[in-house]
Amino acid sequence: MAKITMVEAVTMALAHELKNDKDVVVLGEDVGINGGVFRATNGLAQTFGEDRVIDTPLAEAMIAGMTVGMATQGMKPIAEAQFMGFIYPMVEHIICHAARMRNRTRGRLTCPLVIRAPYGGGIHAPEHHSESTEAMFAHMPGIRVVIPSSPSRAYGLLLAAIRNPDPVLFLEPKRVYHLNKEEVEDDGEEYPLDMCYVDREGDDVTLITWGAMMKETIEAANILAERGISAEIIDVATVSPLDMDTIHESVAKTGRCVIIQEAAKHCSVSSEIAANLADQGLYNLNAPVKRVTGYDTIMPLFKLEKKYMPSVDRILDKVEQVLEVS
Numbered sequence: 001m002a003k004i005t006m007v008e009a010v011t012m013a014l015a016h017e018l019k020n021d022k023d024v025v026v027l028g029e030d031v032g033i034n035g036g037v038f039r040a041t042n043g044l045a046q047t048f049g050e051d052r053v054i055d056t057p058l059a060e061a062m063i064a065g066m067t068v069g070m071a072t073q074g075m076k077p078i079a080e081a082q083f084m085g086f087i088y089p090m091v092e093h094i095i096c097h098a099a100r101m102r103n104r105t106r107g108r109l110t111c112p113l114v115i116r117a118p119y120g121g122g123i124h125a126p127e128h129h130s131e132s133t134e135a136m137f138a139h140m141p142g143i144r145v146v147i148p149s150s151p152s153r154a155y156g157l158l159l160a161a162i163r164n165p166d167p168v169l170f171l172e173p174k175r176v177y178h179l180n181k182e183e184v185e186d187d188g189e190e191y192p193l194d195m196c197y198v199d200r201e202g203d204d205v206t207l208i209t210w211g212a213m214m215k216e217t218i219e220a221a222n223i224l225a226e227r228g229i230s231a232e233i234i235d236v237a238t239v240s241p242l243d244m245d246t247i248h249e250s251v252a253k254t255g256r257c258v259i260i261q262e263a264a265k266h267c268s269v270s271s272e273i274a275a276n277l278a279d280q281g282l283y284n285l286n287a288p289v290k291r292v293t294g295y296d297t298i299m300p301l302f303k304l305e306k307k308y309m310p311s312v313d314r315i316l317d318k319v320e321q322v323l324e325v326s
Contacts, residue, residue, distance in 0.1 A: 001183045001184075001185050002183070003181035003182055003183050003184075004151055004181055004182065004183075004184050005151055005177060005178045005179075005180070005181055006148065006150065006151045006154045006172070006176055006177050006178070006179070007038055007039060007040050007172075007177040007178065008151070009151040009152065009154040009155040009158075009182075009184050010040045010116075010154050010155075010158060010172060011039075011040055011041065011042060011043070011044070012155055012184065012186050013154070013155045013156075013158040013159050013162070014026060014040075014041065014044060014078065014158070015044060015047065015048075016159065016186060016188055017076075017078075017159065017162045017163075018044065018047075018048045018052055018053070019048075020188070021076060021162075023074060023075050023076045024052075024075075024076045024077075024078065024162065025051075025052050025053070025054060025070065025075060025076070025077050025078070026041060026044060026052065026053045026054065026077075026078045026079075026080070027053075027054040027055075027056055027063060027066065027067065027077060027078070027079050027080070028041075028054075028055075028056055028063060028079050028080030028081070028082065028116075029055070029056055029057075029058055029063075029080070029082050030055065030082070031044075031045075031053060031054070031055060031056075031080050032044075032045035032050055032053045032054060032055035033045055033050075033055060034055075036080065037082055037083075037118070038118055038174060038177055040080070040116070040118075040172070040177075041053060041080070059089075060081060060086055060087065060088075060089040060090045061089040061090060061092070061093065063079050063081075063090065064079065064089070064090035064092075064093035064094060064098075064115070065093050065097075066079075067079040067093075067098075067113050067115065068093050068097045068098050068101070068111060068113065070113070071098070071101075071110075071111045071112050071113040071167070072101060072109045072110075072111060076112050076113070076114075076162060077113050077114075078113070078114045078115075078116060078162060079113065079114070079115050079116070080115075080116045080117070081115060081116070081117040082118070083117065083118055083119070083125075083128065083129045084117045084118065084119035084120070084129075084131050084132070084133060084171065085127070085128030085129055085130070085131045086128065087115070087117055090115065094115070094137070094140070094143065094167070094169070095140055097111075098111045098113060098142075098143065098167040099111075099140050099141065099142030099143040099167060100142055101142075102142065102166060103142065110165045110166060111166060111167045112163075112164060112165045112166065112167075113167050113168070114158075114161045114162055114167075114168045114169075114170050115167070115168075115169050115170065116158075116170045116172060117169065117170070117171055117172065118172050118173075118174040118177075119131065119132055119133075119134070119171045119172065119173060119174065119211075120132050120171075120173045120174060120175055120211060120212050120262055121175065121262065121299055121305045121308065121309055122174075122175035122212065122305065122306075122309060123174055123175060124302035124305070125302070126301065127298050127299045127300070127301070130299045130305065131299060132211075132261070132262045132263035132264075132294065132299075133263065134147065134171055134239055134263060134269060135239075135263060135267060135268045135269050135271075135272075137169050137240070138239050138240035138269055138272075139240075140240075142166070142167070143166070143167045143168070143169055143240070144161070144164065144166065144167070144168045144169065144193060144194070144238060144240060144241070145168075145169045145171065145238065145239045145240040146161055146168055146169070146170050146171070146193060146237065146238050146239075147170075147171045147172075147173065147210045147211040147236070147237065147238075147239060148170075148172065148173075148211070148237065149173070149176070149210060149211055149212070149214040149235050149237070150176075150180070150182060150214070151180075151181065151182040151184050152182050152183075152184050153191060153197070153235070153237065154172065155184050155186075156189060156190050156191030157170070157190070157191045157193065157237065157238075158170060159188065159189070159190040159191075160190035160191055160192065160193050161193070163190065164193065168193075171211070173211040173212035175212040175215075176211075176212050176214075176215065179215065191237075193238050194238050194241050194243060195237070195238065195243045195246065196234050196235065196236050196237060196238075196243040196246040196247060197234070197235045197237055198232065198233070198234055198246065198250065199214070199218075199233040199234070199235050200218075200221060200231065200232060200233040201232055202221070202230040202231040202232035202233070202254060203230040203232070203253065203254060204224075204229050204230045204231065204254055204256065204323070205224075205229065205230075205231050205232070205254050205256040205257070205258060205319055205322060205323065206231075206232045206234060206247075206250045206251050206253075206254045206256065206257045206258070207220070207221060207231050207232065207233050207234070207257075207258050207260065207315070207319075208234045208236060208247060208257065208258070208259045208260070208270075208273060209233070209234070209235065209236070209259070209260040209261065210235055210236040210237060210239060210261070210269075211262070212262060213260045213261060213262055213310060214233075214235060216260065216310060216311060216312050216315060217233055217260050217315065218233065219312045220312045220315040220316050220319070221233055223312070223316060224316070224319060229319070229323070231319070232250050232253070232254055234246065234247060234250055236269070236273075239269045240269075242269075242272065242273065242276075244273075244276050244280075247273060247276075247277070248277070248280065248281050248284070251277060251281055251284050251285065252281065252284040255284065255285060255286035255287070256285070256286055256287050256319075256322040256323065256325075257274075257277060257285070257289045257290070257322070258289075258290045258291070258292060258315065258318045258319055258322060259273055259274060259289065259290070259291045259292070260291075260292045260293075260310050260315055261291070261292075261293050261294070261310070262293075262294050262309050262310065263293065263294055264293065264294045264295060264296045264297070265291060265293040265294070265295070265296055266296045268293065270291045270293060271291075273289075274289040274291060277289050286325060287321075287322040287323075287324075287325035288322070288325070289322075290318040290319075290321055290322055291318070292310040292314045292315050292318050293310065294308050294309060294310070295308055
């Protein structure tokens with residue numbers, strides 16, 4: 001079994017569903033002949049034909065509208081927003097139609113669609129190409145927001161998203177598209193949605209993160225281990241709906257929590273996790289919940305983007321703060 005990157009895992013999952021489900025189609029800008037900006041759809045049009053892997057005009061609102069229409073009529077469309085920062089013309093269709101279709105029709109119609117979007121910083125791109133606005137979509141009832149952190153998780157979670165009867169926003173952290181490789185078997189086995197994954201067990205502090213920030217979080221945990229500090233790592237994976245049961249169970253064990261996200265701090269997913277811990281898990285905490293986040297400003301150009309994104313040192317600093325509280 002060969003080791004593959006995250007972007008190759010995405011391609012593998014798309015190919016598996018195109019092969020095994022005639023209702024699945026892929027559409028978006030440059031997804032066909034060119035294989036996508038990040039090559040996530042490379043070779044799919046040649047294998048499955050241009051009526052299954054469809055190049056669209058540069059018109060995000062049209063892509064979203066077509067996707068909703070296809071989904072309500074029995075198809076399973078997978079649309080690509082070329083970058084997260086280009087998704088805003090799609091928002092009207094996502095909020096007003098995709099997310100509400102089941103409720104609006106009292107279950108008569110569902111919207112089994114996936115919108116894929118490369119997101120996050122770290123590749124020296126302009127600000128519209130580097131945004132992390134998952135909280136905006138996590139706030140919308142009726143749509144799942146899923147963020148893989150590794151090749152195996154990207155494969156399994158994307159399969160589950162495609163097979164889900166309701167809309168899923170699948171955010172792919174492009175900084176880790178080619179970061180590492182894993183052995184991933186093309187066996188069609190999906191990973192469950194709506195749950196956190198405990199990637200490392202620990203006793204002293206819980207580190208909660210998702211997407212690309214798993215890299216820095218793991219590096220910080222390795223340094224802490226050298227210092228004799230045992231950190232538990234939770235990969236949230238599905239940021240909406242949140243699996244707070246797993247998070248509460250971990251914090252009850254460790255008594256301390258640091259949340260790490262690339263997105264801006266204000267009104268973020270980390271805000272919701274921290275508020276929920278304060279509301280329902282206060283007596284399990286031996287120290288205040290700390291957060292390591294991006295800043296409440298627009299993602300800067302590439303010379304400063306490393307200053308914006310959470311670093312290993314910033315994570316270690318927050319862990320030291322929660323450990324100092326007795």
